[in-house]
Amino acid sequence: xxxxxxxxxxxxxxxxxxxxxxxxxxxxxxxxxxxxxxxxxxxxxxxxxxxxxxxxxxxxxxxxxxxxxxxxxxxxxxxxxxxxxxxxxxxxxxxxxxxxxxxxxxxxxxx
Amino acid sequence: xxxxxxxxxxxxxxxxxxxxxxxxxxxxxxxxxxxxxxxxxxxxxxxxxxxxxxxxxxxxxxxxxxxxxxxxxxxxxxxxxxxxxxxxxxxxxxxxxxxxxxxxxxxxxxxxx
Numbered sequence: 001x002x003x004x005x006x007x008x009x010x011x012x013x014x015x016x017x018x019x020x021x022x023x024x025x026x027x028x029x030x031x032x033x034x035x036x037x038x039x040x041x042x043x044x045x046x047x048x049x050x051x052x053x054x055x056x057x058x059x060x061x062x063x064x065x066x067x068x069x070x071x072x073x074x075x076x077x078x079x080x081x082x083x084x085x086x087x088x089x090x091x092x093x094x095x096x097x098x099x100x101x102x103x104x105x106x107x108x109x110x111x
Numbered sequence: 112x113x114x115x116x117x118x119x120x121x122x123x124x125x126x127x128x129x130x131x132x133x134x135x136x137x138x139x140x141x142x143x144x145x146x147x148x149x150x151x152x153x154x155x156x157x158x159x160x161x162x163x164x165x166x167x168x169x170x171x172x173x174x175x176x177x178x179x180x181x182x183x184x185x186x187x188x189x190x191x192x193x194x195x196x197x198x199x200x201x202x203x204x205x206x207x208x209x210x211x212x213x214x215x216x217x218x219x220x221x222x223x224x
Contacts, residue, residue, distance in 0.1 A: 048210065
């Protein structure tokens with residue numbers, strides 16, 4: 001069983017909608033990455049956070065280390081946000097030098 | 112431009128024919144890592160390196176070798192490829208380690224027949 005669970009696995013939205021993607025993990029960690037994988041396959045880092053909330057443009061990431069949960073929010077979604085979003089916890093039983101990944105959430109935003 | 116490059120981008124080969132996928136970064140990063148991505152399994156770490164001459168196994172190291180002789184390069188070696196190594200491979204680098212922003216290469220799609 002994957003120790004990192006993302007939900008939903010697939011998400012279709014209309015342009016302008018507020019999007020939430022969730023990431024839960026079963027082991028203690030100290031930080032978490034959110035990554036975006038473009039339709040062409042390239043992967044970019046969106047956030048790395050260890051507590052509270054971070055915001056970048058229309059993207060907001062939150063984390064509660066004790067509750068073992070993180071969320072990625074997209075406000076005013078746009079078709080260019082269509083991508084796979086992947087969470088990757090760091091530390092704890094996954095070891096401080098290794099990343100473990102969720103399977104990803106496929107987001108499609110229709111115009 | 113700060114980047115991680117991988118070569119080749121696409122490769123079709125046959126079982127048992129040794130191959131090397133190169134990875135190079137121009138950001139003077141200490142940390143480099145290799146991942147494979149498979150449908151239904153997501154990204155999984157193969158090997159990582161904290162610095163020159165320091166490498167360690169990730170979650171799925173079997174069938175792979177790496178070396179880190181120079182800071183900028185971290186090649187992935189498949190001594191005797193098998194069909195179950197058909198996958199999409201990503202190299203990544205970061206300053207310091209996994210607690211910093213990860214920079215990914217464009218990916219190498221490998222098919223082993």
